[in-house]
Amino acid sequence: MKPAPFAADDELGTRAHALLGSVFGLPSFRGSQEQIVRHVASGNHCLVLMPTGGGKSLCYQLPALLRDGCGIVVSPLIALMRDQVAGLLEAGVRAAALNSTLAPWEADEIEQQLVSGELDLLYVAPERLLTPRTLALLARAKIALFAIDEAHCVSQWGHDFRPEYVGLSAIAEKFPNVPRIALTATADSLTRREIAERLGLGDARCFVSSFDRPNIRYAIVDKRNGPAQLEAFIRDRHMGESGVVYCLSRAKVEAVATSLVKAGIPALPYHAGLDANVRARHQDRFINEDGVVIVATIAFGMGIDKPDVRFVAHLDLPKSIEAYYQETGRAGRDGKPSEAWMLYGLADIVQQRRMIDESTGSDAFKRVSLGKLDALVGLAETAGCRRTRLLGYFGETPSFERCGNCDNCLQPPQLIDGSVAAQKLLSCAYRTGQRFGAQHLIDVLLGRLTERATEFGHDKLSVFGIGREFDEKQWRSVIRQLVASGHLVPDSEAFGALKLTETSRAVLKGETKVMLREQPAGRAPRVKSRRGDLVGAAPQLSNGDQPLFAALKAWRAETAKSRGVPAYVVLHDATLDGIAMTKPRSLDQLRGIPGIGDKKLEHYGRELLAVIEAAQR
Structure with a gap:
């Protein structure tokens, strides 16, 4: 049950911290999370820009628990709804989703739960939320807040504009007194202005977290033979690990997935041309199994919560830095060392310019698109730190000149006077x-x-x-x-x-x-970078911790299979790391591991202690 509505700000803070630990198993807030939670729980609107893996979900889930009523989360993908609801249910939160996969009787049951106050959070697709039936349903319910996830989809200047998001302005008109929080991982100043305008946020406060993902290593490589280069990259650095490979066309997705399979790398294609059941099956395998590589068009990935994606590779140039950042951000959500690796050639620029010129967009849209492409090409060709260039695009001035974790920092290119060559x-x-x-x-x-x-x-x-x-x-x-x-x-x-x-x-x-x-003559030297060379925000296991970690992963896999949920919904890798390093011997000690809240301690505590004891015999 929810606690009673808060009466004072200091009480709000106490309750927020209590729920943070008991429900989410976290000892403290990160970055601006606490400010955002307080702001929204107090009934205010806001726009939140926070990198993938930075903890955006908590910024609306916790205020929904603190406020009276049900939080309504507008989410663009069924897969995202399913994973988030599964994780919340595991944590003891009353959550559900209204989407097209439900039978009529299932949807009716969820609607009844909403009206009768039996839900804490309800996930709804934008097109469903805007139907007269759903709007009438919401008018009968007590609504704690509206959270618009992936809010960049509302902007024509964003990298993933979705027309169905435009109608969300109706939320502000029909529910003006309900707090609204719009969240995205990527938005330049133009996109931010349009998000605020379309969602009726007006002068609402904007919370902008650092866009830096220090655990991700950025590398951009000259394109020669894409499939062969990709195969070498995976074999040298990420064999047996999960990753996402992005290609521009469906045909290329199929060809690359086939070539990886022939090379002994478990890979699956994902694109809009596949049968819906095949897509769902491939996505489920990627989410639930270790070491699967998904080869996809940009149709894949938004809202995928899989925390242990160790690399994201681009075989074609994305459309913008926003798209590049959003897609690469799907790597290393758990804070462990990960890589963003992109192949790039002149043909990519030609192809993207042709797509812009042949689009049906207005002249203004084409000018903005060309400007975004130029910025991405500038990132690819820079001789300086790629991270500082990337952060600078989003208006952030980093505290460092060189990050030490991108290809240009690790192997600084030499600059030469190329005036004669240019002439x-x-x-x-x-x-x-x-x-x-x-x-x-x-x-x-x-x-x-x-x-x-x-x-x-x-x-x-x-x-x-x-x-x-x-x-x-x-x-x-x-x-x-x-x-x-x-x-x-x-x-x-x-x-x-x-x-x-x-x-x-x-x-x-x-x-x-x-x-x-300076470009050396002939083939560029191949640089191997094993996992141990990479930088991560999370503590790394010692060799002595590895056997217990392996035993915990095996237990988690069996538990997830029996419960019908992805492994990371049971416990994240970072939580298993904490258990393997600290080796708790009691429920109280186990309770201190980040990621283990009251419900997970109740569900899994004694089983985990048994695994720890067995592994140490």
Whole structure:
């Protein structure tokens, strides 16, 4: 049962801390969580920006328990609802979800529970919430708060705009006195303004947590043979671990998943073209089994709570830094060492620009989209710390110049004066009529007598063969960097032909100096980075702790299977780590492990103590 409504602010704080421990098994709040909980529990609206894994869910779950009535959570995906409800039920919270998977009698039962005050939290999809039936139902119930999760979906400037979110402005109109909290992991200033406007938040307070995820190592690699590079990456660094691989097209998803399976890596495809039952089965395997790699389009991942995803790999360039950050943020939610690894090439820029140009969006939308793409290309081509560049995009000034946990910090690239190389490349593009792509320009610079070079007479030009000091790989790097710095632009209407820009003239005249990252000739050296080299926020187990950890994982797997829930719903890896390191011998000692609240102690306490005792014999 819920405690009685609070009477004073100090009482609120006492109750909040008590529930934090007894329900969620946590000893203390993180970051701005306590401020947000107090703010919403006191009846105020707010917008929360907090990175994936930063504890957003607690910011509305706990206020819903503190306030009188039921918290209504607007969530875009059935999988998210299912996992969150399962976790809450395990913790003793009265939670349910209204979605399309329910039989009519099941939905009727949940609706009755809502009206009669028997629910603490109810998850609803936006399109269902806005039906006349559901709105009438909510009008009959006592509502504690509205939480709009993945709030960036409401903005046309966000990376994952969903039209069904636009109608959520009705919440403010119909329930003006019920506190509303909108939450997202990614939103630039433009997106934040639109979220506040569309959800009727007005001058509501905005809580912005640090976007830094120090346990994630960022690396961006030149694309050569994507599937082969991915296979090597997984084999060298993450064999036997869970990961997500993002591709742009369904066909590529299928091809990459097949190649990984042939290489002995358990991988499953996930995209909108698959049968719904197949998608659900693949998602369930990924969530419930260890070491499964899911290969997916961006249709996969929003709201997936799996905490032990050890890597996220991109084989194609995302649309924006927001999309990149959101997708990479699905790695390492448990604070353990994880990697965000992306392949990147000039063809990616051409493809994304073509998609923007061919979209049905307005001119303003296309301008904003191109600006977001340019920012992402700038992240890919930077010679500085990738983390500081990433944080700077979201308006955050980090306390460090170099993070020590990205590829550029670990192996700093050398900068060279590339002005002459830039002049040669720009001259080549100009003299060949600005009608050709990277490969032909490189062929001309290297003096290759290709059929196209002789057909157009480019073998007679003064630029023919003037670039033999570089190899093809080095010239591709020069081209990408000139595109990133705005001196060249791919023409999507001419199949990626490279054209000069207004700034090119100053480069050609020698008025603008061009500094480039030095690209070694030939194949780049392969850098192995095993898990032990990675940085994590969570304490690491010693070798002596590993046997008990393995026994606890085996117990958890059996328990999760018997209860029909994902393993992490029973207990997170971080909680198993705490047990393995401290080896508690009593229920009281076990109660002090983060992640074990009253209900979980009641359900699993004696079993856990038995596992600990057996493993130490």
